Every structure is written in structure tokens, then in C-alpha cells.
Amino acid sequence: MEKELPSNLAVAWGLRARPGKGPRPGLTLDRIVAAGVQVAAAEGLGAVSMSRVAAELGAATMSLYRYVAAKNELLDLMVDAAVGHPPPLPPGEGWREGMLRFARTHLAILRRQPWMVRVPITSPPLTPNHVAWMDHGLAVLAGTPLEEHEKLSTIMTVSGITRNWAVLTADITAAAQASGTTADEAMLTYGQLLGRLADPQRFPAIGRLLATGILDVPDETPDTDFEFGLARVMDGIQTLIDRRCAGDTC
Amino acid sequence: MEKELPSNLAVAWGLRARPGKGPRPGLTLDRIVAAGVQVAAAEGLGAVSMSRVAAELGAATMSLYRYVAAKNELLDLMVDAAVGHPPPLPPGEGWREGMLRFARTHLAILRRQPWMVRVPITSPPLTPNHVAWMDHGLAVLAGTPLEEHEKLSTIMTVSGITRNWAVLTADITAAAQASGTTADEAMLTYGQLLGRLADPQRFPAIGRLLATGILDVPDETPDTDFEFGLARVMDGIQTLIDRRCAGDTC
């Protein structure tokens, strides 16, 4: 009755039956993944080719395919490895500060390794570390009166906002580096480009936005928009909790 | 003082100086983009190669490079074309229903052309239709007492949730089609896989989630999690508006 596991998950969870028959393997999945991460960190995701990773290990290209079914699988494993374990849950932490920490930590990880957001997602989160983070998020929300499926939805919402923000800022940073400036300047460049391209006649609402001059001044605090979105979601969850607990024991 | 526009933006906005010197162009950027969209819609993003698109038009591969600087540029233009114009703003619509419509329409577009979410984003939203959608979103929020930059943050938050959900469901659907089942069944498969892989001992919070049996039953309404996230954000914005208007003229 047990269906076969998809191969990528089998290797990710280390569930490959390893009968001690043939010659001892010269490589390890961990070493391959680590080499891939190293290449991606040093030269970007574009530099990650099977031959490049193999060269890093002093092995032949095709050797990698004994450990990984396809390049996609390697990329998924690289991302999972780079996400890493979630930190231990601070005792006595409230759900709100916990979720904020969850999101900010996640963002910091994506910032430290910008190549992560360039890996095309092709499967729902089922790799070990992603599952661990999901568990971590659920644990943060354990004390709330939310239904279990609502906790899951909350985590996905927060993750979505975080990833989206990471992608956006990574884009802007990349564009900045391409033209040899800093990310701050690139933010301003973005505003300038928007002002140059978006005719206020055709796009009146954008005209009003530009008229405030906000996009012409660098943000005093970093990640303002990100924090704004997070705060809104937290407030919304608070509203749901209040509504549910109204006139009820909670 | 006017810096040169990046080439991808120049072509996207149709700002290429076209001196009527040489031979009349045999192709159009629009036709190329349309052909690319057609190929992607019919056979998936993986089938979109420069030669394939050129063949669709009866032209040679290299001809496309007279209109597009690189394949990435073509992909960006394809996405922008597929997003399309935002609908006209329904008169008398409140900000909440407006934002919900914004998000649902966006999701429907990404669902109708699943290849869109597979195009790696490499630049912030500066293409014409994306700008138009941004303007549309700002217009929806025009009646609220939010600051202009808060309106922008709101739109980005909602867009992030929407895109994230589109990617996730596209992944699950793709995995379903790969194994010859339906998306609904794949959702259940996801729950089953999670239950098989995530040891409740190691991941207690996930254990509690699985124990509710929610993942074992198909959702009665579609996009439950997506709608949950949206509702939370809307509630959060309502909270902000209420707080700002407390004891104040609004």
C-alpha cells in the first residue's frame, strides 16, 4: 500500500537503502551539496553547473549523478541546506514577536545567500529543513486560539511576504551592482525610473505617489515596506483572535 | 543629465528611436512576444527557445535579436504582455472589496497562464502593464487615509501573497499532472507525504497539525489559505485605519 517516495524526497531525507555491496562511495551527498552551495555563494547561481560542482570536488561530472537524479534535485537540496535548522524556541515568547522573529530570521538567511531566491521552486515544502521551519512556525503559534489550519495559513502568508520582499530587494541590489552603484542608490534609481516612465497623465495614482517625493529620499530605516506588511498581518491575526475570544473563555 | 535607460525598459515602453533608414523590419516586437506567449501557453515555458519562437514566426533564430537584446528580455516582455491591462475601476467600490478583487484577478491571470510564475524575476516592476497594475492598486486605495508609501506597501504585500500562492498551487498541480492525478488528489498526497516524512516525535507541532486530519480531507472551498491570508491583511489595514482615525476627522 505504501507508494514509492519521489526520488528527490528519498535522498533529501536520507532514506536511500545503502546495501554495502559495491565499492565504497568516494563522494557524499553532503559534500556535493556543500560544494554546490560554495560555488553559488562565490559566483552566483549561474555558475552552478554539474561540471563546475564536480570540478570543485575533484570528481568527474557524471559521478554526481550517482547521488542526485537531476540538477533540479541538487538545487533543491542546496536550498534546503542553506535554509538550515531553525533556532531553538525562546521560552516565554509571545506569538507576535515570535512570528516577527520568524520572518526576520528567514529574510536574513535569504539575504546572506542571495542565490537562494533564484532557484526556481518546483515542489511544495517537503524537504527536512523546510519542514523543520514549518514546525517551528507552528510551535510559535501553538499558544493562540487559532485552528491548526489557520496556523498553517498564517505561516504561509508570512513566508510569502518574506520571500517576495527578498526577491524584490535582491533584484534591486543586483541591478545596482550591475551599474556599479549601491543598493540605496538603486532604490532611488528605481523611483527616478518610475517617474521617467510613468506618465502622470496616464497613471494618476502613481503621479500622486511620486509627488510626495518619498521615492526621492533614501529610507531612514531598512525594510520599511516589509515591516509594514508584517505588522498588518500581525494586526489582522490579532483581530481574528479578539473576534474569536469575544465573550468566550480563551 | 539624463542617464541612458536600460535596454529592456526602452524596448518595453516602445522608446526605441526608429529612424526610417534601412529596410523595413519584417517582424514586430509585439508579434515576437505574442509568439513566445503562444508557445509557452501551449507547451510550457521549457519549450520557449529562441529558435522555437522564431520558427513559429517563420523567421530565422537570429532575427529575433534585432528586437530583443537577450532571451531574458523576451521573457520579461512575455510576462508583461500576459499580465495585461488592469480592468477599469468599478465606481463606488470600497477599498477592501477592491483589494480583494485586485488579488483574485491577479491570481486568476497567473492561473490561466501557469508558465508566468516560472519566469525568474530579475527586475523590479517597471514594465508598462505592471506599472499600470500598480497604478490600479493605488487608485483602489485612494480613498483611504493611508500615506502614499503605505498604499504602496499594501499593494506589494498583497501581490506577494498572491504570487506565492500561485507558485505553490502551480507546483502541486504540476506534481499531480506528472503522476497522472488531479490537483485535489495531489493536495492529499502532500498531506500524506508530510505525515510519512515528518516524525511527530521530531516535529511535534506538525504532529498536532496532522492529528486534526485536515490534510486528509479535500478542501470544500478552493484557495482557503489564500483567502485567509488576504482577509488577515485586510483586517490589519482596517486596524491601522481605525487607529489613525480615532478621535480624528477622517
Next chain:
DNA sequence: CACTACTGCGTAAGTTATACGCAGAAGTAG
């Protein structure tokens, strides 16, 4: 009519993932 700037596109180079299959290594059964 000469000139110029532009278009279409043939050719070719350089990468890429990965299918196939063989030589040899390490266990296992007799």
C-alpha cells in the same frame, strides 16, 4: 546616383544536461 544606416540571417562557437555502458571494487555464497 552614391551613401549610409539598418535588417535578415547563415555560420559557428561555446555551454549545457544527461543517456549509455564499461571496467573494476567490494562484499556474499558456496
Next chain:
DNA sequence: CTACTTCTGCGTATAACTTACGCAGTAGTG
């Protein structure tokens, strides 16, 4: 100890892919 099985590393080869380069020809301009 010997035969057999099963696995590993990896050389070779294939079929894609993007795109640099440059040439022949065309439509306006002076």
C-alpha cells in the same frame, strides 16, 4: 578460496541551447 552479484566512478557522445560575428542586400537621404 572462488564465483557471482551489485554497486561506483567516469569516459564518451548526443542533443539541445544562447548568442557573437559578419555579410549581403534594402530603403531612405543628399
